[in-house]
Amino acid sequence: MSHTEQEFPLSAPSSLAPYAAHSSQSRGRRFPETLPAAHTEFQRDRDRIVHSTAFRRLEYKTQVFVNHEGDLFRTRLTHSLEVAQIARSVARNLRLNEDLVEAISLAHDLGHTPFGHAGQDALNECMRDHGGFEHNLQSLAVVDQLEEHYGAFNGLNLCFETREGILKHCSRENARKLGDLGERFLTGKQPSLEAQIANVADEIAYNNHDADDGLRSGLITLEQLSEVSLWHSHFEAARAEYPHIEGRRLIHETIRRIINTLIVDLIEATSLNLARVRPASLDDVRNAPFLVAHTNKVAAQAAQLKRFLFKNLYRHYRVMRMTNKAKRVVTGLFDAFTDDPRLLPPAYQVRLPVAEESANDAAAPMNDGSSQARLIAHYIAGMTDRYALKEYQRLFVIDNN
Structure with missing residues (x-):
C-alpha cells in the first residue's frame, strides 16, 4: 500500500454535514431559472463554468512561465484542475459540498490576465485612475457579465454561493458596490466552508506545482530546496523508501507526499476547529472565525516553502x-x-x-x-x-x- 493510501483519511461520506452549503438552500441566482432536472444547482454552476469561453482560455494563460516557453509547465487550466482535485478531497472528508467546492475551484482564476501576476500588476497600474484591476473582481465580472452563452442574461448566472467563493478578496469600496455579495467584507463575516477550502487548496496547489516547474526549468535546484524543511523531510523519506529512483520520479514522489501531508493536516486541523466551534448551520459558519486552516506547525512549514519560491523562483533574473x-x-x-x-x-x-x-x-x-x-x-x-x-x-x- 502506498504512502498516500496509508495516510489518506476517511471514505466518501453518506450525507452532507448540517453546516455544509446545500444547493436546495441556495440564496439563488441573479436571474431566476427553473430547477435543473438531472443535477443540482451547484452541479449546474460547475457545468456552466467548464463550458465557458473563459475556462477554455485558461489553457493558454500561464502561472509563472510565458505560455510559449514550454509545453510541460503549468497553465491556469491545469492549476485550476489541481485546485479542484485537492479541494474535493478535503470537502469529501469533511462532509461538505463537493460540487460547490469544485465549481469555485474551477472558476477562481477565470479573470486572470495573460502572463500571470505580472500581467495583473501591469493592468492594475494602467487602471490606477479608473478603479484599479483585481483578478478576483474580474473573475466575478466574467461570470456575471462578460460570458455570452445564454439568451436570457449576460454571464453565467451562477448561484450566490459560487459567486461568493470566487470573490476571495475585495476592498471595502468595491464591497459597497456589490450589495449582498460584498456584505461580508464590511461586517467581518466568513464565506462558506467550501469557499474557505477552495482558497487554501489554491495555495497548496500553486506552491507545489511552482516548485515542480521551477525544478523542471532549472531555475531552482534540489540543493536549494533542501533548505526548506517541508521539502527536505519528504524528499529524504521518498529516497529512503525507494533508494533506486532518481530524477523526475523522485521529485514527483516527494511532491505527492507533501501534498498528501498538507491535505491530511488541513482535514485534521479543520475537524478540530469544527468540533471546538460546533456550527449547526451555514449561518453559524459565517459568524465564526475562519475555520479551514492548517496546524501551526504545518502552516509554518508551508510558509517557509512560499518564502523560498518568492526569493529563488519568482525573483530569479530569468523570471524577472x-x-x-x-x-x-x-x-x-x-x-x-x-x-x-x-x-x-x-x-x-x-x-x-x-x-x-x-x-x-x-x-x-x-x-x-x-x-x-x-x-x-x-x-x-x-x-x-x-x-x-x-x-x-x-x-x-x-x-x-
Whole structure:
C-alpha cells in the first residue's frame, strides 16, 4: 500500500454535514431559472463554468512561465484542475459540498490576465485612475457579465454561493458596490466552508506545482530546496523508501507526499476547529472565525516553502526578464487602445449617444473615460498569452514579408 493510501483519511461520506452549503438552500441566482432536472444547482454552476469561453482560455494563460516557453509547465487550466482535485478531497472528508467546492475551484482564476501576476500588476497600474484591476473582481465580472452563452442574461448566472467563493478578496469600496455579495467584507463575516477550502487548496496547489516547474526549468535546484524543511523531510523519506529512483520520479514522489501531508493536516486541523466551534448551520459558519486552516506547525512549514519560491523562483533574473517583457506588452496594449479606442474590436468601444456623436467628427475616438478604460481592461484580461503577443505585434511591428 502506498504512502498516500496509508495516510489518506476517511471514505466518501453518506450525507452532507448540517453546516455544509446545500444547493436546495441556495440564496439563488441573479436571474431566476427553473430547477435543473438531472443535477443540482451547484452541479449546474460547475457545468456552466467548464463550458465557458473563459475556462477554455485558461489553457493558454500561464502561472509563472510565458505560455510559449514550454509545453510541460503549468497553465491556469491545469492549476485550476489541481485546485479542484485537492479541494474535493478535503470537502469529501469533511462532509461538505463537493460540487460547490469544485465549481469555485474551477472558476477562481477565470479573470486572470495573460502572463500571470505580472500581467495583473501591469493592468492594475494602467487602471490606477479608473478603479484599479483585481483578478478576483474580474473573475466575478466574467461570470456575471462578460460570458455570452445564454439568451436570457449576460454571464453565467451562477448561484450566490459560487459567486461568493470566487470573490476571495475585495476592498471595502468595491464591497459597497456589490450589495449582498460584498456584505461580508464590511461586517467581518466568513464565506462558506467550501469557499474557505477552495482558497487554501489554491495555495497548496500553486506552491507545489511552482516548485515542480521551477525544478523542471532549472531555475531552482534540489540543493536549494533542501533548505526548506517541508521539502527536505519528504524528499529524504521518498529516497529512503525507494533508494533506486532518481530524477523526475523522485521529485514527483516527494511532491505527492507533501501534498498528501498538507491535505491530511488541513482535514485534521479543520475537524478540530469544527468540533471546538460546533456550527449547526451555514449561518453559524459565517459568524465564526475562519475555520479551514492548517496546524501551526504545518502552516509554518508551508510558509517557509512560499518564502523560498518568492526569493529563488519568482525573483530569479530569468523570471524577472519575462515579467518585465509581459508588463511592457500589457502596458503597450493598454496605452495604444487608450490613445485610440478605434483600434479595439467594436464590442469594446464605448459609443457616444447618437445625437452627440453626430455633432462631433465621426472619425474622432469615442472615449468615455473610465468606462472605456474598463472595457480595455476587460479586453486585455481576456487575452491568452499568445494572443496578447500577437496583438502587440499587430500594433507595433511592421512586417515586411
